[in-house]
Amino acid sequence: MRRIDSFIPILVLFLFGACETKTKTVNTCGDSFLDPGEQCDGSQMIATTCTELGYYDQQGILSCQSDCTFDLSVCTGGRCGDGIIQTGGGEDCDGANLAGLTCQGLSLGGGTLGCMDTCRWDTSRCEISAVCGDGTVAAPYEKCELTDLQGETCVTQGFYGGELLCATDCRGFDLNGCMAEGRCGDESIQGAFGEICDGTELGEETCEDLGYHGGLLACGDTCTAWDVSACAEVGRCGDGMIQAMYGEMCDGADLDDQTCGTNGFLSGTLSCDGTCGFDLSGCSMNLEDPNIGTLILVPAGTFQRDATVTNLSTVSTFRMSRHEITRAQWTAVTGWADPSYVPYSTGTNDPVQKVSWYDAIAFCNKLSLLEGLTPVYEVSGVDFSTLTYDQIPADDDAVWNAVTANWAANGYRLPTEMEWMWAAMGADTAHPGAVNTTGYAKAFAGSTGSNNIDDYVWYSSNSLDSTHPVGTKLPNELGFHDLSGNVAEKVWDWEGTYPAGSLTDYRGPGSGTDVRVQGGYFFGQASICALVNTTISNPSARGFTSGFRVVRP
Numbered sequence: 001m002r003r004i005d006s007f008i009p010i011l012v013l014f015l016f017g018a019c020e021t022k023t024k025t026v027n028t029c030g031d032s033f034l035d036p037g038e039q040c041d042g043s044q045m046i047a048t049t050c051t052e053l054g055y056y057d058q059q060g061i062l063s064c065q066s067d068c069t070f071d072l073s074v075c076t077g078g079r080c081g082d083g084i085i086q087t088g089g090g091e092d093c094d095g096a097n098l099a100g101l102t103c104q105g106l107s108l109g110g111g112t113l114g115c116m117d118t119c120r121w122d123t124s125r126c127e128i129s130a131v132c133g134d135g136t137v138a139a140p141y142e143k144c145e146l147t148d149l150q151g152e153t154c155v156t157q158g159f160y161g162g163e164l165l166c167a168t169d170c171r172g173f174d175l176n177g178c179m180a181e182g183r184c185g186d187e188s189i190q191g192a193f194g195e196i197c198d199g200t201e202l203g204e205e206t207c208e209d210l211g212y213h214g215g216l217l218a219c220g221d222t223c224t225a226w227d228v229s230a231c232a233e234v235g236r237c238g239d240g241m242i243q244a245m246y247g248e249m250c251d252g253a254d255l256d257d258q259t260c261g262t263n264g265f266l267s268g269t270l271s272c273d274g275t276c277g278f279d280l281s282g283c284s285m286n287l288e289d290p291n292i293g294t295l296i297l298v299p300a301g302t303f304q305r306d307a308t309v310t311n312l313s314t315v316s317t318f319r320m321s322r323h324e325i326t327r328a329q330w331t332a333v334t335g336w337a338d339p340s341y342v343p344y345s346t347g348t349n350d351p352v353q354k355v356s357w358y359d360a361i362a363f364c365n366k367l368s369l370l371e372g373l374t375p376v377y378e379v380s381g382v383d384f385s386t387l388t389y390d391q392i393p394a395d396d397d398a399v400w401n402a403v404t405a406n407w408a409a410n411g412y413r414l415p416t417e418m419e420w421m422w423a424a425m426g427a428d429t430a431h432p433g434a435v436n437t438t439g440y441a442k443a444f445a446g447s448t449g450s451n452n453i454d455d456y457v458w459y460s461s462n463s464l465d466s467t468h469p470v471g472t473k474l475p476n477e478l479g480f481h482d483l484s485g486n487v488a489e490k491v492w493d494w495e496g497t498y499p500a501g502s503l504t505d506y507r508g509p510g511s512g513t514d515v516r517v518q519g520g521y522f523f524g525q526a527s528i529c530a531l532v533n534t535t536i537s538n539p540s541a542r543g544f545t546s547g548f549r550v551v552r553p
Helices: 002-020 229-234 328-332 357-369 418-424
Strands: 055-056 075-079 287-288 293-296 302-305 312-315 318-321 488-494 515-516 535-538
Touching: 002 055, 293 418, 302 418, 312 418, 328 357, 418 488, 418 515
Parallel strands: none
Antiparallel strands: 055 075, 287 293, 293 318, 302 312, 488 515, 515 535
């Protein structure tokens, strides 16, 4: 018995010692074990969201700090108990903060107003204690009573419809019956009510989808419009500012100091298109001359010059005056009197007439000198800078007939017959790049075979025996006016027989007794308006039915 009694205390001590080895006796932050007083320790946390801690909002993930307390910087929107009234969280008050209200301010008579731990009014010590369910709305403390909603509906609460009920505490409304219809702010797009977005729900739309170059798209307050303020900071085509990093060359009226000229054109108005690239449609390779107006670019090309299919003429690019030289232009450029026979003219904007081939050559050189260009023509012994009208021969003159042309000069000259025909038939406008095999047979410049000659030509049937202001009839395909009427037009070529076959930049015979005159005139019949029709004139002749137009490179 003694042995047994002495064994029991030893066994007890052994058992107690064994239990104590599994009991934690030291509080240590950082051992991933929640000790008393610790909010968290590593991944061990008494709460995982700010809402569990009483906060109304959260921006980020709740985490544990090294001192085993929560990092509350992500918990936003306040909470009940912080002394600040968050009406968005449904708070009436917070602790001693009663928003300056009293029982009397709540229409509950005298007494002492208090705040409950839930941040709702404690009216138990008010003289008139509101009783939810008595059928009387104790405003402003109570919002409703049973079916008395004080005129409020789901719509007035911001929803699109549904059934509004009074909350069980009469302090607010039961919105459950409204939520099915939705509202702006519920993070769900109700397209049937005009919403295009809702909160962070953007329907996969981006700033780029709206034409911006980037940025963060947001939803507007009404859910029916976008908040593009962050998009606008990045910019878009159409905002009036050039974003070169996104490939914009221009934007609206801002052309970055560019013009048609800086883009390789000679005239016109540059504009910006809808993609913020340059719209060159208003630019032109035409020349706008201050003295004679527009000179239209005529492209190089090849055409059949008569009924023989192998008789092909090729001309290089040139520019020709849109209109015949007018009476006013003649006097302004030369300083000479107007030679025109006035009874056959309606005014100074009519084409000049009674000018000889010599006169036309002199005008070309005078205009070249006026504009600082190299004159094309040279006549032995003649100084065109001082030449007077009286010094131009009125009769056939061997010296003037020996005139030479510097075809490389940049000044003005008369068109060759082939250039005139190519321009009159509209060049290759019908089939760009192709040989024009039918233009030579046109009844007049601009003819389609079915249109009315009277719309294009001043001739005997409509002129009333007079010239008319240039450009008052319709132009041909290239934009030239009066090529088949008003006055016939002198060209460079001497009269002669053309060689057969293909010709390139043919300028006629080297000499002759008469020069070619192209096109119809105000006294002429419709038949002479045909492009193949040509007449001749002595180079000194000054008839009232002919004038001229000019070309230059």
